[in-house]
Amino acid sequence: MGLRILLSILFIISLTQLSYALSKDDCFSCHGQKGTPLFLDSALYEESSHGKFTCNRCHLDIIGYPHGKASKVNCGICHFLGTEGAPKEKAQEYKLSVHNRALRAGNTMAPDCQACHGSHYIFPSKDERSETKRQKIPSLCSKCHFNEYEVYKKGIHGKEFLDKKNTGAAACFDCHMEHKIPGVEEEGWKLSLIKECGNCHSAELDTYRRTFHGKVTKLGYITVAKCSDCHGSHNILPVSDRDSTLSGERILDTCMKCHPKATVGFTKYFAHAEEHNRAKYPLLYYTYLFMTLLLLGVFAFFFTHTALWAYRSLMERIRKRSE
Amino acid sequence: MTYIKRFNAFHRILHIIxxxxxxxxxxxxxxLRYSYAPWAAWIMRLLGGYENAGIVHRVCAIVTFGYFIVHILYVLYHIVIVRKLRFKIFGPESLVPRLKDFVDIYKSFKWFLGKGPRPEFDRWTYWEKFDYLAVxxxxxxxxxxxxxxxxPEFFGRFFPGWIFNITTIVHSDEALLAAGFxxxxxxxxxxxxPEKFPMDTVIFTGRLTLEELKNERPLEYKRLTEEKRLEEYIVPEPKGWVFGSGVIFGFSVIFIGLSLLVLIILGQFFY
Incomplete structure (x- = not known):
């Protein structure tokens, strides 16, 4: 009896020893052979972000040879928990995203980490070899979201990004927030998108904030027009473009989404008003100037009046008391 | 103490409204004006959100249009029907500015600077007329x-849309002027x-003492005495509950008003 227990213990120890003993070279002796199934470019892997780790670090179930089919690697073991300093913020954001929620709800089409980042050749996003390098984002997302991609391609951001190779233009993940990817109906996201647009279009954000729409959204309410309600989203085009939601032909329809009885005259509203800009908005400027002078005039007169009166009243009181 | 009637029930109720x-x-x-200030979202939540605040704003606006119209009808009724020819539009009982008001302003500034006596006022001082007409x-x-x-959709049929930009500026700045004033x-x-601190209750009780009338509105006192009409204005001491509720209401409004003033100043100058 005692012997059987001892042998069992020795066997278990030998298993663990074996797993720790399994080096990358052991794995590459098969998987490093060109032409083998599941071939791995060992040199490229060594250079990747995870290159210093043994295979078993991720493939927990592979502890020796021969082995069966490897089960799916769970990146969260390090990246969700932050094990040994692995960056965890992105994985935690992903956990709350529509992608992971769909995955957990049983949608096998929804992307896990590997769907975007790949498996073995993980590189920092600045690296040319990274699957998630900024330049590759639209085509990466288009693997699933081909309809959106088709519309994006024709919008100004898509044209700039894809045709003119201007990677400063907004790509999918700039608005959809990378790992966070909130549901498109989420209020918090709709509000934060305004700031997102403002990251590049700061002057427009500033002038929007001067209008009723911008003030109400600033207070945290979403029922009034936000950037995308007027400008569109994937299909954003310059106002000068005939196909823009704000072109002469289409602006009325755009306003009527919220103001169903709007007329052509109604659309002459300046949704980005600058009352300080005399050259661009002279009427607003002179209204603003008149109001400012009126306020300054009235307050200057009456504050002087009040201050002097207060002084005189106190003097009178002191005088009466001393009498 | 002798009390003199200054405001009737209509005036007093209207002031409360x-x-x-x-x-x-x-x-x-x-x-909304100071949407960027941290307190703005806080007040909005207190009012039950932006839609609710909009309802509060519109209900109060209807009340404002209501008292405005009622007041004009009241004035017309008194000028045309009750007083007929006795009411002089530039007379001492009228709120319409006259030459004496401008002279009083000049004399007041001299008094403030210790270079003359305080001007003598009749029923309405120039600052009271300004308060009234500013409304x-x-x-x-x-x-x-x-x-x-x-x-906007209705007015958009007659005016170009930038009228809403203009009216936004006017509405917002006039509101600042009114609230600030x-x-x-x-x-x-x-x-x-100092003479009235912390509050003048005359608008709530409708009465002031004979002493106050003599000191602050000597011309009105003289006029009423000469015309032998002073007797008509003598009223009993205000009822305790009227005085008490007036004080409570007055203090509440002053407190809320000054609190809002602090927020406005923060919004205007500090964010």
Whole structure:
């Protein structure tokens, strides 16, 4: 009896020893052979972000040879928990995203980490070899979201990004927030998108904030027009473009989404008003100037009046008391 | 103590309605003007969100249009029907400015600087007339611009859309003028100045003492005495509950007004 227990213990120890003993070279002796199934470019892997780790670090179930089919690697073991300093913020954001929620709800089409980042050749996003390098984002997302991609391609951001190779233009993940990817109906996201647009279009954000729409959204309410309600989203085009939601032909329809009885005259509203800009908005400027002078005039007169009166009243009181 | 009647029940109730609706308008409107200030979202939540604040604002606006119209009808009724020819439009009982008001302003500044006696006032001082007439300007400017902003689709049929940009500026700045004026200058002139501190209850009780009349409105006192009409104005001491509730109401409004003033100053200068 005692012997059987001892042998069992020795066997278990030998298993663990074996797993720790399994080096990358052991794995590459098969998987490093060109032409083998599941071939791995060992040199490229060594250079990747995870290159210093043994295979078993991720493939927990592979502890020796021969082995069966490897089960799916769970990146969260390090990246969700932050094990040994692995960056965890992105994985935690992903956990709350529509992608992971769909995955957990049983949608096998929804992307896990590997769907975007790949498996073995993980590189920092600045690296040319990274699957998630900024330049590759639209085509990466288009693997699933081909309809959106088709519309994006024709919008100004898509044209700039894809045709003119201007990677400063907004790509999918700039608005959809990378790992966070909130549901498109989420209020918090709709509000934060305004700031997102403002990251590049700061002057427009500033002038929007001067209008009723911008003030109400600033207070945290979403029922009034936000950037995308007027400008569109994937299909954003310059106002000068005939196909823009704000072109002469289409602006009325755009306003009527919220103001169903709007007329052509109604659309002459300046949704980005600058009352300080005399050259661009002279009427607003002179209204603003008149109001400012009126306020300054009235307050200057009456504050002087009040201050002097207060002084005189106190003097009178002191005088009466001393009498 | 002898009490003299200054305001009737209509005046007193109207002032309460003006005060309540004005506070409602400022509280529900200023968070929008200062939407970038941290307190703005806080007040909005307190009012039950932006839609609710909008309802509060519009209800108070209807009350404002209501008292404005009722007041004009009241004035016309008194000029045309009750007093007939006895009411002089530039007379001492009228709120219409006359030459004496401008002379009084000049004399007041001399008095402030210790270079002359205090001017003698009749029933209405020049600052009271300004308070009163400013409401016409304010309700006119804020009311019209507010209506346009309330029904943009309707007014968009007659005016180009940038009228809403203009009315936004006018509405917002006039509101700042009105709130800033009432919460500082009106509060000081009528309630907070050393002679009246902390509050003048005449608008709530409708009465002032004979001493106050003699000291502050000597011309009115002389006039009423000479015309032998002073007797007509003598009234009993105000009832305790009227005085008490007036004081409670007055202090509440002054407190809320000054609190809103602090928020406005923060919004205007510190964010």
């Amino acid at each position: 003006v005060a309540v609706s004005f506070i409602g308008l400022v509280a529900s409107g200023m968070p 016409f300007w304010g309700v006119g400017m804020i009311g019209v611009s507010g209506l346009i902003l309330w029904f 009432i919460f500082t200058i009106h509060f000081f002139n009528t309630h907070l100045r």
